Amino acid sequence: MIHRRELGKKLNKIIGRLDRIAQRRSNFDLRQVVRKRSSEVAEWRQTSSTIALPQVYGRDEDKKKVVEFLLSPSRSSESLSVYPIVGLGGLGKTTLVQMVYNDQQVGNHFDLKIWVCVSENFTRGSMLRSILKAMEVDKYESMDLDAMEKKVKELLQGKKYLLVLDDVWKRSQEMELGLTQHKWDELRTVLSCGSKGSSILVSTRDKHVATIMGTCQAHHLDRLSDDDCWSLFKLRAFGADREERAELVAIGKEIVRKCGGSPLAALALGGVMQSRSTEKEWLEVQKSELWSLPDENDIMPVLRLSYSSLTPTLKQCFAFCAIFPKDTEIKKQELIYLWMANGFISSRPNLEVEEVGHMVWNELYQKSFFQDGGSDVFLARFVSRCMI
Ligand SMILES: Nc1ncnc2c1ncn2[C@@H]1O[C@H](COP(=O)(O)OP(=O)(O)O)[C@@H](O)[C@H]1O
Ligand SMILES: [Mg+2]
Structure with missing residues (x-):
């Protein structure tokens, strides 16, 4: 009996402690969230500022217009201008922004250039983290929101910077972590600490994104x-x-x-x-x-x-890529292992299963289903998601 009573007391104490913890959680307004950090997993790199193409066709005029905008003297009196580039998927927005980003005049004009591939994840935390990562800041992963904000401000303070936000999506049912006016207002406050003439280039498929973020008329990319x-x-x-x-x-x-x-x-x-x-x-x-x-x-x-011209094996292997979040880069070797583990490919006479994987991969690559991201890292084109 005594034993039971003590047990009861102990249990009550524990319940009391849990109640206090729960109370504190609500006092601090801590909410439970499922955090999607897929795009920040080290292995899956994002799009970069480097152009992988041997040649870019027919975008000289577009490039000239964007560069002129960035360098124009009237910009230097504005504290932060945001220039959206809008166009359908696959039309060449990222390519155009890469051309501008790597232009020598642009390089000379700004004190600092930062490239961030946004994709589906537009939260204050993910944006600050991506900026710090792009600026090669040490230990940014262990910083809380406040510390990240301070650090970003400190790094941009007094600098004329160019920030690229590639592939921004608006919040929607499928894109829960997408951009909202409120999130943008919050981030813009942090980013406005640069010196006059600082600019942001935004690429997006969605003209609403341009309306939310743009400080001037968007550049509509033509066919x-x-x-x-x-x-x-x-x-x-x-x-x-x-x-x-x-x-x-x-x-x-x-x-x-x-x-x-x-x-x-x-x-x-x-x-x-x-x-x-x-x-x-x-x-x-x-x-x-x-x-x-x-x-x-x-x-x-x-x-x-x-897609329909692919063999069933190729179709299955490619369709599988839809499990990766948009715009994440995929390591060739890992993808082949995943195909093997899922039983999509099997060995043939005189060919190990891994060699078959390489063949499958090569064929998809030649057919443009993957985009080269450099050093054996590749991007499954958006087609995989849209088609399934
Ligand atoms: N002007 C161009 N000349 C040659 N290749 C291009 C051009 N624009 C885009 N591409 C190629 O077309 C594909 C889609 O371009 P991308 O810039 O990724 O489009 P978006 O960002 O609009 O979805 C890429 O493989 C890119 O290398
Ligand atoms: Mg793009």
Whole structure:
């Protein structure tokens, strides 16, 4: 009996302590959140400021306009200007911003340049963390919000900086951690400590993002001309050493017209044609029913077409990439291990399963389903998510 009574007392004490802890939690307004930190996991790097392309076609005018904006004297009287670049996915926003970011005049004009790939995660914490990471600050991971804010302010104080926020998404049902006016107002307060002339370039698919963030009219990225798309397409379709036979060129140009001026679609379709050598094979793609575009601006059918031409194994391996958050970079070797672990690929006579993985990967890469991120790190194109 005594034993029971003591146990009861102890239990009451514990319950009291738990109640006090719960009370303190509400006093401090601590809330339970499930934190998505996928884009900050070391292995999965984000898009960078480096251009991986051998050549960029047809964006000289756009680049000139953005550079002029950044360097224009009237900017130097404003404390923080935000210039949004808006366009469909795959149209070349990131590429354009990379060109501007790496321009020599731009480099000379600013004291400091910072590149942040935002993607789905626009929270105060993730933004501050990404900025500190981009600035190679030590031990930023162990800092709390307050300390991060102080550090960012300290680093930007009195500097004329250029900050790129690549691929910003607005908050929506699917994009819970996306941008809101309130979150932007909070962050802007922190970022306004730079010196006059500091600028932010924002790339986004969503004109609402431009309305929320922009301090001036957005730059709407136009479609690439058919000629430029053709140059891109043939780079993939014919490569360096395949003969550009007149009958294939004629069909190819027809195909390119259906790309809707999207460099991503031109590259993807060029990849599809790479393994086709006869006129009949090319005509099959040109005449495909998948082309019927419901809407002129919709390039998805084009990308679906390149997906539908994959073998079932390739389809499965590629579709699997949809599990990665948008714009995360994927290590080739890890992806191959994941395909193996999921049983998507198996060994063949004289080929180990891992070698089969490399073959699958190479084929997807040649067909433009992955984008090179340098040093064996790759980006699964947004197509995987949209198509499933
Ligand atoms: N002007 C261009 N010339 C050549 N390739 C381009 C051009 N613009 C984009 N690309 C290529 O097209 C693909 C999509 O471009 P990206 O800049 O990632 O588009 P976005 O950021 O608008 O989604 C990338 O593989 C990129 O290398
Ligand atoms: Mg982009």
